[in-house]
Amino acid sequence: MSIQQAKLAVLIDADNAQPSLAEALLAEIAKYGVASVKRIYGDWTQPNLKGWKDVLIQHAIQPMQQFRYTVGKNATDSALIIDAMDLLYTGRFDGFCLISSDSDFTRLASRLREAGQTVYGFGERKTPASLVAACDKFIFVEVLRAPEPDEEPPAPAKVAAALKRDAKLVHLFREALNATAGDDGWAPLGAIGSFIGKQAPEFDPRNYGYKRLGELVPAIGLFELDQRPNPDGRSKTIYVREGKRKAG
Known part of the structure; x- marks a missing residue:
């Protein structure tokens, strides 16, 4: 069903x-x-x-x-x-x-x-x-709740900084990534979301100001995303992996 x-x-x-x-x-x-x-x-x-x-x-x-x-x-x-x-x-x-x-x-x-x-x-x-x-x-x-008419969303830069400092959120994502990634380090975004949902029933991208998981992940700034075409040629699957750390 x-x-x-x-x-x-x-x-x-x-x-x-x-x-x-x-x-x-x-x-x-x-x-x-x-x-x-x-x-x-x-x-x-x-x-x-x-x-x-x-x-x-x-x-x-x-x-x-x-x-x-x-x-x-x-x-x-x-x-x-x-x-x-x-x-x-x-x-x-x-x-x-x-x-x-x-x-x-x-x-x-x-x-x-x-x-x-x-x-x-x-x-x-x-x-x-x-x-x-x-x-x-x-x-x-x-x-x-619908936002108030005069309510302004927080600046994207401030949001990203706050997300990076959210130790629980980052831990959830890294744990899910480790559990669902293939040998190449990439994991389907849907599998990551399912894993996180089982670990934290209250998890919801909207809690962080984003409508979808695919919008929240890049905002964190610690992970890479890749969209790959599906066999049907009409849709795509989003994959995620740990971002490469910059030297210095």
């Missing part, structure tokens, strides 16, 4: 998600499959969730009511977890999208993966590392 045809269950923690990002969120999810189920959990008697009303209607997201029985106890989380397990046991889904920055869903993500499901997590950068690591892929919702 292709990734576009994968049937996904989208489960949203209303207390930990913003209605203003719903459209961008669903557009992102569409890259990974079809949102066969879209549910959002919260106590809809509370005024803080009022902003979701129009969004739910527009995007056909089903609101799931869960009263707060006790102050300080999050019954919403429990309702979402129970529903996730019920959906899992139907055997109708290929993956789950968990939208929350709450570490309480860490065990759920792990359990879904144990059952062979692909788990996509969506949350803010403050999301605990435990939940991020429990997902196959984790997207920080900040990259889905």
